[in-house]
Amino acid sequence: MKNRVLGTTGVSVGEIGMGCMPISVHGRPSEETGIEAINAALEAGITLFDTADSYCLETAEMGHNEQVLAKALKNHPEAYVATKGGLLRPEGQWETDGRPQRLREACEASLKALDRDDIFLYQFHHPDLKVNFADSIGALADLQRAGKIVHIGLSNVTVEELDEALSIVPIVSVQNRMNVFDRSSAAVLRRCEELGIAFLPYSPLNGMGQAGKLGDNKVLAAIAAENSLSPQQVALAWLLQHSPVILPIPGASRAKNIVNSAGASAVTLSAADIEQLNAIA
Numbered sequence: 001m002k003n004r005v006l007g008t009t010g011v012s013v014g015e016i017g018m019g020c021m022p023i024s025v026h027g028r029p030s031e032e033t034g035i036e037a038i039n040a041a042l043e044a045g046i047t048l049f050d051t052a053d054s055y056c057l058e059t060a061e062m063g064h065n066e067q068v069l070a071k072a073l074k075n076h077p078e079a080y081v082a083t084k085g086g087l088l089r090p091e092g093q094w095e096t097d098g099r100p101q102r103l104r105e106a107c108e109a110s111l112k113a114l115d116r117d118d119i120f121l122y123q124f125h126h127p128d129l130k131v132n133f134a135d136s137i138g139a140l141a142d143l144q145r146a147g148k149i150v151h152i153g154l155s156n157v158t159v160e161e162l163d164e165a166l167s168i169v170p171i172v173s174v175q176n177r178m179n180v181f182d183r184s185s186a187a188v189l190r191r192c193e194e195l196g197i198a199f200l201p202y203s204p205l206n207g208m209g210q211a212g213k214l215g216d217n218k219v220l221a222a223i224a225a226e227n228s229l230s231p232q233q234v235a236l237a238w239l240l241q242h243s244p245v246i247l248p249i250p251g252a253s254r255a256k257n258i259v260n261s262a263g264a265s266a267v268t269l270s271a272a273d274i275e276q277l278n279a280i281a
């Protein structure tokens with residue numbers, strides 16, 4: 001696995017990370033299967049694990065994903081964990097709650113669930129339209145000053161929100177949706193490139209429901225067949241070549257899938273392949 005520096009942190013991580021959401025949300029496998037997937041990711045050279053307090057079935061079991069990850073990483077203090085706060089799961093829905101007091105409580109709960117002294121990367125999961133954005137970011141700045149958070153990241157933000165947050169506190173990463181079919185965050189990616197901020201594209205395989213069907217796309221299928229790759233590896237390799245600040249975090253709950261995705265790090269797509277993939281969106 002090749003490494004990339006995560007934004008302005010100076011920290012090198014495996015250039016393919018692991019999104020741990022599928023281990024804890026609707027359709028999740030047994031905990032044992034999820035832990036097997038995390039172990040397989042470690043063996044494949046993955047060192048960055050993305051989670052969130054809200055990766056669970058409902059608000060009553062907030063922290064589920066962080067707890068499973070903590071179990072799997074017990075003997076791997078070297079692994080980097082990126083978690084998030086700012087969402088709740090009432091009756092399985094996703095609901096924003098960016099009140100400063102709630103973010104403080106969420107961060108404390110994440111520290112406990114992850115069983116770590118501090119959180120390497122704490123991402124504000126989603127701006128809350130009911131709360132002044134600067135107040136939410138201010139709460140994260142306070143948590144950083146208190147030593148509970150090492151680095152701060154954002155998720156689901158616009159260029160304007162990124163710039164506003166940067167006027168308050170250093171931001172090392174942005175996590176927005178991006179994949180070969182979805183370039184809606186192109187302007188945010190450009191701003192990250194200008195500033196040397198890491199961009200963690202979420203749903204890099206087009207999301208949990210669609211990831212298995214990437215081969216239905218003729219361009220992806222043809223490039224995969226020509227190069228003896230899976231269509232998922234082609235989609236991830238395209239992201240890696242799309243920008244040097246990108247660190248894809250493919251989700252997985254099964255070992256064979258995350259191992260296959262990690263293999264994208266060894267792929268170099270030709271200029272002709274890239275041109276065809278660029279034209280998909």
Ligand SMILES: NC(=O)c1ccc[n+]([C@@H]2O[C@H](COP(=O)([O-])OP(=O)(O)OC[C@H]3O[C@@H](n4cnc5c(N)ncnc54)[C@H](OP(=O)(O)O)[C@@H]3O)[C@@H](O)[C@H]2O)c1
Nearest residue numbers: 019021022202203204205206207211250251252253254260
């Ligand atoms: N910030 C946000 O708002 C936000 C939103 C969504 C996701 N995320 C983060 O981003 C991560 C990735 O996004 P995502 O999970 O939504 O979607 P994704 O990465 O596009 O797709 C995940 C699905 O792909 C399957 N998969 C993985 N590698 C594969 C391979 N090589 N071949 C075939 N299938 C493969 C997995 O199946 P199995 O589960 O069966 O292994 C999983 O269900 C999440 O896990 C989460 O950490 C963040």
